[in-house]
Amino acid sequence: MAHEISVQSIVHKLEEGGWAKWVQLALAIISVTYVSYCWLMKENGFKGLTEPRAFEQAEIAREIARGHGFTTKIIRPAEMWLVQQNTGSYPVDHIADTYHAPLWPYILAPFVSLGKNTWVITTKDVQFFTDKIVASVALGFFLLSVVVNYFTASRLFDHRLANLGTRMVLICTTFWRFSMSGLPQMLMLFLFSGAGYCLIRMVEIREAEVIAEKKAAAEAGEGVFDEEAEEEADELAAKTAEEVKP
DSSP: OOOHHHHHHHHHHTTTSSTTTHHHHHHHHHHHHHHHHHHHHHSOOOOOOOHHHHHHHHHHHHHHHHHSEEEEEEOOOOHHHHHHHHHSSSSSSSEOOOSOOOOHHHHHHHHHHGGGGSOOOOOTSSOOOOHHHHHHHHHHHHHHHHHHHHHHHHHOOOOOHHHHHHHHHTTTTHHHHHHHOTHHHHHHHHHHHHHHHHHHHHHHHHHHHHHHHHHHHHHHTTOOOOHHHHHHHHHHHHHTOOOOOO
């Protein structure tokens, strides 16, 4: 009998108790890790970078990792004319790039430098390993943006809607394809998601400060502070005092 009660207690903790959220989190991490592995490593998944701009930005990142600065080996007539007009010469080996935004290549550069030994491709290589590094970084920003958006949705709505929205995003093939493109869209998604979360936190903190000021004024006899406003102030104060979420 005691054994049955113990088993029932464990099952209850796994399904409804304190272990449930950790089990669900572990299953989610395992699932996302497996899907990411399939996209990057399986034959029917990632086949290398295909976007010309992704090629160029990855090549700039490699030049940064080599210590040549924000340069490229891709020659553009407009860039050639601009450099010649300003310097009087044109460095063919290390051409200063004036076309691409610098943020994404500079972020890629430290990760690209980890694969220095694979920069020279051989006939045995089916895929360029640096392409996988670039796609992995983009995929990492996508997953980070999903986490940030989960916390944003949980603050705006509740955890159930946040879970639903997160699942809908994770099963959307378009996001995964953009991650595999090597383009900076996933970086932009992460930055805008982070900005949205910070904005919501600022609004919450400001609302809590305003209500706290009204409550203090009412206690000092300078105004009226009704019970409903007091409950709202207590709720906001409790919410603000929670552990800071990422």
